[in-house]
Amino acid sequence: xxxxxxxFTAFDVDAVFLxxxxxxxxxxxxxxxxxxxxxxxxxFGLLERQPDKTYRLGVRLWEIACRTPGALGLxxxxxxxxxxxxxxxxxxxxxxILEGQEVLFLERLSARDAVVNVTLVxxxxxxxxxxxxxxxxxxxxxxxxxxxxxxxxxxxTEQTVRSPVALRQLLQKIxxxxxxxxxxxxxxxxxxxxxxxxxxxDTIVAGxxxxxxxxxxPTVPLVRLIQGASAAITQDLLAAYTPANDPQSAPGGxxxxxxxxxxxxxxxxxxxxxxxxxxx
Numbered sequence: 001x002x003x004x005x006x007x008f009t010a011f012d013v014d015a016v017f018l019x020x021x022x023x024x025x026x027x028x029x030x031x032x033x034x035x036x037x038x039x040x041x042x043x044f045g046l047l048e049r050q051p052d053k054t055y056r057l058g059v060r061l062w063e064i065a066c067r068t069p070g071a072l073g074l075x076x077x078x079x080x081x082x083x084x085x086x087x088x089x090x091x092x093x094x095x096x097i098l099e100g101q102e103v104l105f106l107e108r109l110s111a112r113d114a115v116v117n118v119t120l121v122x123x124x125x126x127x128x129x130x131x132x133x134x135x136x137x138x139x140x141x142x143x144x145x146x147x148x149x150x151x152x153x154x155x156x157t158e159q160t161v162r163s164p165v166a167l168r169q170l171l172q173k174i175x176x177x178x179x180x181x182x183x184x185x186x187x188x189x190x191x192x193x194x195x196x197x198x199x200x201x202d203t204i205v206a207g208x209x210x211x212x213x214x215x216x217x218p219t220v221p222l223v224r225l226i227q228g229a230s231a232a233i234t235q236d237l238l239a240a241y242t243p244a245n246d247p248q249s250a251p252g253g254x255x256x257x258x259x260x261x262x263x264x265x266x267x268x269x270x271x272x273x274x275x276x277x278x279x280x
Contacts, residue, residue, distance in 0.1 A: 131192030
């Protein structure tokens with residue numbers, strides 16, 4: 001299994017198509033071993049072979065991932081609220097979670113004429129540089145913060161905060177204010193504004209942010225907008241993840257954690273006929 005994971009992690013947002021030699025080099029596996037593992041993964045639909053003999057991650061991975069109430073369940077529940085925010089800001093609206101010492105973005109909605117933004121769906125950014133990362137870091141324990149501070153803190157612009165002392169002060173302010181604002185932290189023209197999203201037991205499960213032009217426009221209306229969206233996401237998360245006395249009688253039943261659809265759809269899903277398919 002560890003070798004399969006080595007092949008998986010050879011892919012990233014900048015390397016979505018890789019041949020056998022590249023997979024071998026990036027995974028650190030011998031070429032013959034890579035051939036064998038890739039063939040097995042292809043058989044299970046975990047990798048897909050392209051006409052030019054490169055491979056990409058298989059759609060089977062997406063299918064399996066969509067069955068879990070984890071990150072994709074959070075994305076599904078949050079999506080209507082992200083869309084509502086985006087309809088107002090008409091720039092970038094995004095949702096990120098803590099993954100290692102980075103923020104991993106589950107979703108990003110963007111307008112064609114929006115300000116520059118380096119966020120990619122499935123991409124990562126350093127915690128100290130992005131507004132979403134900062135709200136996640138601000139609510140992490142001190143030991144984790146110390147680990148982040150002790151590493152290399154990448155500088156995107158002159159405004160990127162890299163001093164551990166300055167970062168501690170910034171994180172304290174974020175906890176006090178309830179939001180983070182990054183003026184030109186990643187690009188001089190862009191401003192990130194983020195708030196935490198809370199889940200069950202009041203834990204911080206994500207950062208909700210917008211990326212807008214770094215200009216003289218007031219930030220308070222945007223902060224209030226995303227705080228309202230965050231509260232709505234929390235309410236929906238609690239409704240989805242809190243066990244009901246009779247889960248099958250609740251709207252959507254066992255589908256509550258995975259699906260966010262119309263009221264009629266949620267009523268129908270538990271009773272909808274489901275064909276059986278080989279291998280499932």
